Amino acid sequence: xxxxxxxxKGLLDGAILGLIAQRETYGYEILDKLKAQQxxxxxxxxxxxxxxxLSKKGYVTSISKKSDTGGPKRKYYSITAEGKEELAxxxxxxxxxxxxxxxxxxxxxxxx
Amino acid sequence: MMLSKKAEDFLLKLRIELLFRGKNENEVNTIEEELRDHxxxxxxxxxxxxxxxxxxxxxxxxxxxxxxxxxxGLFKYILYFISFMFIMTTIPRMLDNSFQLxxxxxxxxxxxxLGSFIFIVFFIKKLIMTWGDSKxxxxxxxxxxxxxxxxxxxSEYLLxxxxxxxxxxxxxxxxxxLGLILLLLTMLTCFILKQKLYAGLILLLCIPNLIGxxxxxxxxxxxNYVIISSIILLIISWSFIIYTIIKYYREKKLxxxxxx
Numbered sequence: 001x002x003x004x005x006x007x008x009k010g011l012l013d014g015a016i017l018g019l020i021a022q023r024e025t026y027g028y029e030i031l032d033k034l035k036a037q038q039x040x041x042x043x044x045x046x047x048x049x050x051x052x053x054l055s056k057k058g059y060v061t062s063i064s065k066k067s068d069t070g071g072p073k074r075k076y077y078s079i080t081a082e083g084k085e086e087l088a089x090x091x092x093x094x095x096x097x098x099x100x101x102x103x104x105x106x107x108x109x110x111x112x
Numbered sequence: 113m114m115l116s117k118k119a120e121d122f123l124l125k126l127r128i129e130l131l132f133r134g135k136n137e138n139e140v141n142t143i144e145e146e147l148r149d150h151x152x153x154x155x156x157x158x159x160x161x162x163x164x165x166x167x168x169x170x171x172x173x174x175x176x177x178x179x180x181x182x183x184x185g186l187f188k189y190i191l192y193f194i195s196f197m198f199i200m201t202t203i204p205r206m207l208d209n210s211f212q213l214x215x216x217x218x219x220x221x222x223x224x225x226l227g228s229f230i231f232i233v234f235f236i237k238k239l240i241m242t243w244g245d246s247k248x249x250x251x252x253x254x255x256x257x258x259x260x261x262x263x264x265x266x267s268e269y270l271l272x273x274x275x276x277x278x279x280x281x282x283x284x285x286x287x288x289x290l291g292l293i294l295l296l297l298t299m300l301t302c303f304i305l306k307q308k309l310y311a312g313l314i315l316l317l318c319i320p321n322l323i324g325x326x327x328x329x330x331x332x333x334x335x336n337y338v339i340i341s342s343i344i345l346l347i348i349s350w351s352f353i354i355y356t357i358i359k360y361y362r363e364k365k366l367x368x369x370x371x372x
Contacts, residue, residue: 026149027146027149027150028149028150028153028154031150043163043164044150044154044161044163044164045147045150045163045164045167045172048143048146048147048150048176049175049176049179051146052143052176052179052180053179056179064142064145067149071149071152071153072145072148072149072152073145073149074149075142075145075146075149
């Protein structure tokens with residue numbers, strides 16, 4: 001996996017965790033919000049392996065609820081205490097990285 | 113709500129791929145349910161989800177695979193399965209006095225009975241992964257199952273006429289008593305393991321021979337023995353076929369509310 005792909009994978013984990021932290025939500029709604037926020041390289045289906053990974057790590061919990069419209073059961077996710085801690089770590093590292101990268105890129109743009 | 117055929121095929125293929133990797137069935141069900149919910153909403157909104165449905169199944173399954181638990185006691189189930197297959201080939205033979213431990217019987221069990229079963233499972237998986245839930249899958253599955261059934265009949269003929277080497281040839285009484293004891297032990301084990309279905313299945317397989325013996329006093333050369341056991345076998349087979357057809361139509365009716 002290339003460095004940019006690794007980076008995107010890590011960012012998607014953090015973004016999804018951030019959305020779940022806001023309120024209890026489900027797969028389709030998460031994808032909808034990511035698309036609305038123009039999160040790059042996101043496609044249908046790409047979030048489900050991430051949700052499974054977050055769930056296995058104990059960062060989120062899920063509960064299946066019956067659909068009101070007679071459709072299949074819907075799986076709702078909420079963040080756990082460990083998830084909140086991980087999100088705080090992610091936000092700290094993201095700000096740190098973002099700041100550093102912006103500074104480096106600004107000097108690159110100056111040269112150009 | 114019914115999904116499009118392409119979506120159903122995608123879910124079916126993903127499910128089969130994960131189950132074949134020995135992943136826990138409950139976890140696979142949960143993933144399928146979640147994806148089904150996603151696709152249902154997307155199709156209701158007329159969204160294009162080809163990016164998901166065109167994802168190669170193996171690479172998509174890889175993404176889930178590492179995070180899913182393996183089925184607990186997988187090897188135990190494989191052992192149960194092999195034992196059950198062995199019992200299925202042995203007990204009915206003992207009860208109709210045709211059991212002889214021969215090299216041909218061992219080869220038959222290993223290569224024909226067990227081998228063909230494993231082959232057909234993998235072959236059907238390949239068919240589903242190629243054509244999904246379609247007519248051609250059913251037709252090829254039907255033809256290959258019939259071919260394998262033919263192979264069983266041919267093997268049965270070869271087994272009786274060309275034993276290769278006889279290791280043990282028990283007497284009629286030994287065969288019957290041993291068969292009866294093994295049958296009861298197997299059923300008891302199935303009950304202990306909470307597998308009542310298998311207890312019923314092995315009993316159904318042996319009932320024609322048992323009733324035949326009961327009515328002819330254990331004379332396996334008696335013409336009536338063959339007639340009685342064949343009639344019982346036919347009754348059981350037809351009852352099973354009729355039950356399956358009725359069950360299929362009942363489920364179909366339940367799935368399609370417009371028909372009710």
